[in-house]
Amino acid sequence: MQNITGADIEQQTKSEPVISACNINHYFGEGELRKQALFDIDLSINAGEIVIMTGPSGSGKTTLLTLMGGLRSAQSGSLKILGQEICGATKKQLTQLRQKIGYIFQAHNLLTFLTAKQNVRMSLELHDDYLDKDMNKIATEILQQVGLGERVDYYPDSLSGGQKQRVAIARALVSHPKIVLADEPTAALDKKSGRDVVEMMQVLAKEQDCTILLVTHDNRILDIADRIVYMEDGRLVSDGSVNASEKVQ
Numbered sequence: 001m002q003n004i005t006g007a008d009i010e011q012q013t014k015s016e017p018v019i020s021a022c023n024i025n026h027y028f029g030e031g032e033l034r035k036q037a038l039f040d041i042d043l044s045i046n047a048g049e050i051v052i053m054t055g056p057s058g059s060g061k062t063t064l065l066t067l068m069g070g071l072r073s074a075q076s077g078s079l080k081i082l083g084q085e086i087c088g089a090t091k092k093q094l095t096q097l098r099q100k101i102g103y104i105f106q107a108h109n110l111l112t113f114l115t116a117k118q119n120v121r122m123s124l125e126l127h128d129d130y131l132d133k134d135m136n137k138i139a140t141e142i143l144q145q146v147g148l149g150e151r152v153d154y155y156p157d158s159l160s161g162g163q164k165q166r167v168a169i170a171r172a173l174v175s176h177p178k179i180v181l182a183d184e185p186t187a188a189l190d191k192k193s194g195r196d197v198v199e200m201m202q203v204l205a206k207e208q209d210c211t212i213l214l215v216t217h218d219n220r221i222l223d224i225a226d227r228i229v230y231m232e233d234g235r236l237v238s239d240g241s242v243n244a245s246e247k248v249q
């Protein structure tokens with residue numbers, strides 16, 4: 001895999017899917033303990049799409065999400081992320097790819113000794129493009145966008161679960177990644193906070209033309225998706241667009 005530049009990404013996302021999985025099979029363990037977790041997965045996701053992946057526990061959702069996020073190496077088939085083949089990629093190549101992707105997890109994973117603004121700023125510091133910019137201003141602006149303008153200097157321990165997750169969204173989206181991967185982002189939240197958090201994610205992603213791939217068991221948020229893919233026993237068993245009439249705007 002070659003180094004990916006901003007111009008490459010721009011070109012690739014216009015001409016082909018941002019994520020394209022073809023015939024992906026994935027195994028855990030060795031020898032007698034070897035177990036297949038994913039079977040013949042084909043999935044293409046376009047720029048700006050919000051795709052929700054759902055299905056029973058153990059059906060392979062997180063495994064697929066981690067492959068698509070370059071968090072583990074794909075073993076067989078073809079997996080192109082932002083135009084680059086990552087099947088068989090080295091650790092270094094996966095690290096490079098990960099800088100182009102935003103991640104949001106069930107546990108917000110904020111650093112508790114940094115304020116909300118410092119947590120968001122840290123994500124910018126990983127990108128050379130931002131080093132000569134006013135990172136405090138950029139971090140503050142995105143925190144204002146997620147409704148935390150009054151809380152920029154708060155530490156995570158003094159924020160509610162929903163507020164912490166909004167900081168995590170700001171952190172994931174502040175560098176304008178082309179892809180955001182979210183694993184059960186509402187699992188630890190009550191109904192209203194969960195709803196607020198995904199709506200915020202939806203608004204920011206649409207503004208930035210960012211693709212979101214979100215794994216959830218939370219049926220209350222399915223309507224934010226453009227497409228819902230359903231997994232069962234390691235297979236992708238349905239993949240359907242959500243009609244405009246089914247969506248709550």
Ligand SMILES: Nc1ncnc2c1ncn2[C@@H]1O[C@H](COP(=O)(O)OP(=O)(O)OP(=O)(O)O)[C@@H](O)[C@H]1O
Nearest residue numbers: 028029036037055056057058059060061062063064
């Ligand atoms: N690191 C691992 N080592 C061995 N087996 C694993 C590992 N991670 C996942 N598995 C197995 O792979 C299968 C798919 O797991 P995965 O976590 O992807 O499912 P999931 O749909 O995300 O489940 P959940 O909704 O409970 O998070 C399961 O049978 C699981 O036990």
